[in-house]
Amino acid sequence: MIRDDIKAALVTAMKAGEKQDVAAIRLIQSAIKNRDIEARTGKAPEDDDALVVEVLQKMVKQRRESIEMYEKGGRAELAAVEAAEVAVIERFLPQQMSxxxxxxxxxxxxxxxxxxxxxxxxxxxxxxxxxxxxxxxxxxxxxxxxxxxx
Missing domain, CATH: 1.10.10.410 (Arc Repressor Mutant, subunit A)
Structure with a gap:
């Protein structure tokens, strides 16, 4: 399951001292936890991986929009931070169809x-x-x- 991969990656990143990866993975876990809470009141997807992928895709979309806005605003350093987060998030997404x-x-x-x-x-x-x-x-x-x- 993708959740298990995320937990394992967090432990690995913490042991390696990769602060940016740790922060990004914690953001992922937080977003998934929030989605779990929302799912309690509504209809949850039958497949847990589908829920996690949905959350990850939404996070990537938000960050790509932020990158675009930062680049328009001349804030390359903030765009780079967002791009680094996108790279971490995409590691957990399944291969997309061509x-x-x-x-x-x-x-x-x-x-x-x-x-x-x-x-x-x-x-x-x-x-x-x-x-x-x-x-x-x-x-x-x-x-x-x-x-x-x-």
């Missing part, structure tokens, strides 16, 4: 559901998320689904 693999998965789902137009986008996206949520960037997939159905 664009070609994503297109193939979309076509398979489209054929399976008999989707023909934009009215079916919600169904295709829901099925895509159900099958490939941990290995797919859903924001990029959205554009590919629109292109496939449009």
């Amino acid at each position: 664009e070609d693999e994503t297109r193939a998965a979309i076509e398979a789902i489209k054929a399976e559901l008999g989707a023909g137009g934009m009215k079916d986008m919600g169904r295709v996206m829901a099925e895509l998320k159900a099958r490939h949520a941990t290995t797919l960037d859903m924001s990029k997939a959205s554009g590919l689904v629109k292109a496939a159905l449009g």
Whole structure:
């Protein structure tokens, strides 16, 4: 499980004295713990790794947005800190599907559901998320689904 990998990486980073890695991993653990608390009141995903990947993907997205804003503001040192955090977070994410693999998965789902137009986008996206949520960037997939159905 990804949670176990994160815990082991924290211990390793602490023993090696890598302060930036320790800080980033603790941020990851904190975000996961917050998501666990939220999940108590709502419907939790059946797969624990899916929950963890969802949290990690959200963290990467937030940091990439921050990097972009820091670079626009001329704060290269802050952008570098965020980029270092992204590198640590991405170590725990499963390998993402390539664009070609994503297109193939979309076509398979489209054929399976008999989707023909934009009215079916919600169904295709829901099925895509159900099958490939941990290995797919859903924001990029959205554009590919629109292109496939449009």
